[in-house]
Amino acid sequence: MTTTRGLPSDLAGETRSQPAYLRAWARVREDWHSYVIYVGFVVIFLLFAILLHGSGFLSSNNLLNIFRQTATISVMAVAMTFVIASAEIDLSVGSVAGLASVVAAMSVTHGGLFAGIAAGLGVGLLVGVINGGLVTLLNIPSFLVTLGMLGIAVGVAQWITSSAPQPILNDTFNTIFGSGDLGPIPGLLLWAVIAVVVGAVVMAKTRFGRQVLATGGNPVAARFSGVNTRRVKFTVMVLMSLVASVAGMLYAGRLQSGRFQWGTGDELSVIAAVILGGTSLFGGSGKIVGSLFGALLIGLINNALILAGLDTAQQQIIRGVIIIIAVALARRK
Template structure:
């Protein structure tokens, strides 16, 4: 009897170890990392107000715009492309929106901001999908063009936004007890996650990124998918620019500068394969929150901006190191 029991226990233990060995722990690195970093700062900065409700809400507010940009970037990277122009598009959208608001009012201002993203995304998408130019080169060039145009049309001067309605809707106020930026972030993450995981478009994005030739044989128009993800990314970036403008009540060409690096890091840390074919919008959310958590903790710890940039660079290297081809 004891021999049978011992054999069963050994078999059960072996089965448990086998299940553990088959778990892909890299899928959960971002969640484990988030908990570890949060616990570290909670202990280290407990006397600095890290766990206060106001500080935690500030983390969400500060990462909301990056989260929105990163949702669009998730689709681009899952499709095995890259978009380096999103930060500059956000800045250009903010100043165009501010100038249009001043001249024509709320609705034309919002439409003008969206038009920036649609125009830039259409150009990026056409050059990549129709002419076959690598997205890295196209969007790198567009980064400079969008930033230059934004600085040119404003003469490097900030464009104030005096519309209380716009500022309230786009990040400057609350929707009931919920901060506006948090609501925008939740909307984009929810829609982005559902579309990527549950719709035909999402499956085609992943198929194109995973194996373009195989996707074409199954009837996927991979050129159209590439065009659409770059159009989506730029349009989402233009919304992020309006969120910057609403929260800070002005349009500036500097808004969004460097956000492309933070967004890419958030996407890769969140489990989206750098080589395409796999993506997680929820993981991207946690990647953005982790970056915001680290930035907030470093500020409370007294580190200056240059030191924070070093840490962000380390995060990007870590993200690439953890990326793997599916």
């Protein structure tokens, strides 16, 4: 027996006996797509700061506004990061938010604060169990299940309200969900920060987070390692809908009414935010902080386009172009 044999050096290449900082740099270099969002964010921020400095873009009021407007997207993007990391998708989040907003509003009016919150969360739980059950038990692709649910949820919301807005007169509800401030900090910002911190810890530091990544990275391998991939996917789908219902209540609290239109089209912003943040659409990776910056970038762009005085049609076109370019840069492979 000869002494220890390693592997041929040409294959070992970068991993072979290098100082730690060089190996860390090698990882950054190979994983640079994940960091594009931060560079992009800074570049676009500076660009707008220069181009729009006369329009009050940099005023603290405007910046807080951007946070406030993107808070619901950020909160949903955190949960969506888990969904996409497990190689699933949820297209129903926007309309679930809308449905939760009207159900919570109606329940607050008839049963008070706690009934309202419970009813709102109940919508998320119910939709999540249906989505997750269909995906994991009947093996229907989540794309199709949630595409169907998108229509169902918005339809139900419109039907039970006869398309009418449902005003919320309960101040406590409105204060908790988005209208209130904690000192100088807008409540909505707090919600977003809590969601991101909890999401980041769960993703990086808990076994559940690791199981989500494993399930999305290679479901067969995950199963062979003892991961119950069905339960992981089910849990992720339920959490997503629950979070979407919270987002719906944040809309309701901020705008002091429930409306079936709240959240319409949010699924696209949320998914774009997650992909911009460096999470792979093919599953197996999940960047929570990246998703936050993805959401902020989208908010930044929306805000700047309005300040620049573009009309809605032009805004949509430019937003679409920027998102395609950014996703093309952030994507892997």
